[in-house]
Amino acid sequence: MWNSLFPNIEMQNLWVATYETFYMTIFSLIGTFIFGILLGLLLYLTMKGGIWQNKFLNMIVASIVNIFRAIPFIILILLLFPFTDFLIGTIRGPNAALPALIIGSAPFYGRLVEIALKEVDKGVIEAAKSMGAKTRTIIFRVLLPESMPALVSGITVTAINLIGYTAMAGVIGAGGLGNYAYFFGFQRREFDVVFVCTVLIVLIVFLFQFIGDYISNKIDKR
Amino acid sequence: MISIKGLTKTFATPSNRITAVDDLTLDIKEGEIFGVIGYSGAGKSTFVRLLNRLEEPSAGQVTIDNQDITALNSNQLRLTRQEIGMIFQHFNLLWSRTVKDNIAFPLEISGVAKQERDKRVQELINLVGLTGREDAYPSQLSGGQKQRVGIARALANRPKVLLCDEATSALDPETTNSILDLLVDINAKLDLTIILITHEMHVIRKICNQVAVMEEGKIVEQGDVLNVFRHPKQQVTQKFVEQVMGTSEEHGDVDELVNRYDSGKIVKLHFIGESANQALISQVAKLFDIDINILQGKITQMQQGAYGTLFVQIDGEKAEIDSAIAYITEETSVEVEVLRNVE
Numbered sequence: 001m002w003n004s005l006f007p008n009i010e011m012q013n014l015w016v017a018t019y020e021t022f023y024m025t026i027f028s029l030i031g032t033f034i035f036g037i038l039l040g041l042l043l044y045l046t047m048k049g050g051i052w053q054n055k056f057l058n059m060i061v062a063s064i065v066n067i068f069r070a071i072p073f074i075i076l077i078l079l080l081f082p083f084t085d086f087l088i089g090t091i092r093g094p095n096a097a098l099p100a101l102i103i104g105s106a107p108f109y110g111r112l113v114e115i116a117l118k119e120v121d122k123g124v125i126e127a128a129k130s131m132g133a134k135t136r137t138i139i140f141r142v143l144l145p146e147s148m149p150a151l152v153s154g155i156t157v158t159a160i161n162l163i164g165y166t167a168m169a170g171v172i173g174a175g176g177l178g179n180y181a182y183f184f185g186f187q188r189r190e191f192d193v194v195f196v197c198t199v200l201i202v203l204i205v206f207l208f209q210f211i212g213d214y215i216s217n218k219i220d221k222r
Numbered sequence: 223m224i225s226i227k228g229l230t231k232t233f234a235t236p237s238n239r240i241t242a243v244d245d246l247t248l249d250i251k252e253g254e255i256f257g258v259i260g261y262s263g264a265g266k267s268t269f270v271r272l273l274n275r276l277e278e279p280s281a282g283q284v285t286i287d288n289q290d291i292t293a294l295n296s297n298q299l300r301l302t303r304q305e306i307g308m309i310f311q312h313f314n315l316l317w318s319r320t321v322k323d324n325i326a327f328p329l330e331i332s333g334v335a336k337q338e339r340d341k342r343v344q345e346l347i348n349l350v351g352l353t354g355r356e357d358a359y360p361s362q363l364s365g366g367q368k369q370r371v372g373i374a375r376a377l378a379n380r381p382k383v384l385l386c387d388e389a390t391s392a393l394d395p396e397t398t399n400s401i402l403d404l405l406v407d408i409n410a411k412l413d414l415t416i417i418l419i420t421h422e423m424h425v426i427r428k429i430c431n432q433v434a435v436m437e438e439g440k441i442v443e444q445g446d447v448l449n450v451f452r453h454p455k456q457q458v459t460q461k462f463v464e465q466v467m468g469t470s471e472e473h474g475d476v477d478e479l480v481n482r483y484d485s486g487k488i489v490k491l492h493f494i495g496e497s498a499n500q501a502l503i504s505q506v507a508k509l510f511d512i513d514i515n516i517l518q519g520k521i522t523q524m525q526q527g528a529y530g531t532l533f534v535q536i537d538g539e540k541a542e543i544d545s546a547i548a549y550i551t552e553e554t555s556v557e558v559e560v561l562r563n564v565e
Contacts, residue, residue, distance in 0.1 A: 219318075
């Protein structure tokens with residue numbers, strides 16, 4: 001049955017490709033989370049009326065974010081080849097995809113973090129100030145915990161973008177389901193491979209969405 | 223305790239400059255409940271934020287407990303703020319923390335050890351009457367309970383001063399009263415100086431000793447609450463007093479009263495902070511052989527006792543009536559005005 005419907009699928013290849021997609025998504029997600037929060041905090045804290053109000057720094061960070069968000073991902077990968085080569089020592093395989101994936105999605109997530117932080121009640125920040133809180137305390141005990149549900153929904157949206165990016169990276173040699181679908185499916189005209197890869201990617205997207213929604217609801221005590 | 227000199231705050235907008243607080247000078251004694259009343263836009267909220275420098279003053283000086291707040295650098299200010307509690311109109315609790323953890327927050331900030339923190343938090347929960355709600359989240363509490371958490375949180379580091387920024391304005395009248403009772407209670411128990419901002423004269427009447435009336439950034443009238451109620455000088459103050467006492471028209475025509483009841487004496491009793499002889503009417507009726515008929519009036523309870531006027535008809539032997547009036551005049555602080563004598 002399986003063999004007649006999907007004659008060209010090799011389980012070993014499919015398994016490796018799925019594993020690589022997860023690998024790239026999860027590690028780039030961790031990197032995106034860290035850098036995105038940093039960028040979002042910088043944008044939020046240096047904005048007008050912010051704790052570290054600084055027009056110049058805000059403009060610099062905002063420009064970097066905007067530029068990297070404007071570059072189409074497929075071009076960003078090509079652009080980053082020398083950097084990737086320097087950092088990872090190769091431009092092929094899942095590890096080589098990570099710098100481009102993180103640089104491509106961290107600015108996007110940074111904007112989402114900025115929006116989430118802006119939603120934190122100003123009164124609560126003021127209350128913390130009136131208690132004599134340090135900026136560090138305000139960031140780690142007020143801003144981040146109070147915006148956590150939005151930060152989690154933001155990282156969920158970003159994760160789904162990232163899954164799409166890993167497929168694009170796959171086409172130019174990063175591995176994963178995108179790679180498998182393109183080289184084995186498209187180029188050899190074995191469309192059952194393309195189909196199975198598509199179904200798997202959709203399932204992975206659903207899985208991330210489900211986990212993200214679950215955590216976000218669980219921690220939202222409003 | 224708190225001394226404010228020439229305190230000024232101006233905001234620059236693109237088109238003009240707004241003076242929110244205008245050269246304000248004020249002294250607040252230790253243990254006092256000091257009320258500041260004004261309509262919205264009078265600058266009272268800005269004023270209270272200047273006291274702990276949530277707003278930076280444009281000019282002037284604030285001294286709290288011999289410490290010049292306006293001269294502190296940012297680190298000193300941070301430490302001093304830990305000794306000044308503040309509660310807010312919208313409570314400003316962290317929704318991500320339970321009641322217990324919200325109250326523990328200022329203790330975390332001031333670096334109190336975990337064990338001591340838990341002990342202090344439990345004390346505070348009992349003090350504000352939230353026993354049993356320790357593990358609830360703010361979203362599961364009513365407005366009054368939220369403000370109780372706010373009060374407990376503000377008291378956590380044993381402050382000498384408590385700033386209340388419209389602390390009861392988001393609450394219904396009944397809850398407002400229970401929160402005000404709690405404030406009076408902690409004022410007495412902890413010998414805490416309380417500065418309270420409000421637009422409701424009812425709040426001033428109920429718990430304050432001193433009141434300042436603000437209008438357009440200035441204090442236009444200030445003094446003992448009873449005195450301000452008795453002789454409101456400014457128009458804005460008169461309006462606020464009417465909020466509680468009603469307008470003079472509502473009292474009706476006194477002449478009509480005098481004409482309708484044709485026997486005995488018609489007397490106006492003016493209560494001004496009488497606290498010792500609250501049962502005045504029944505007392506007088508027992509002591510003297512007279513009948514007292516209450517015609518009309520309004521008495522309200524203030525921090526220093528009863529306040530208001532009562533029109534009564536006193537009937538009986540002329541000599542008995544006279545000695546009853548003499549008794550009220552001499553033994554109590556109630557002022558007596560005879561509107562009509564017995565013919």
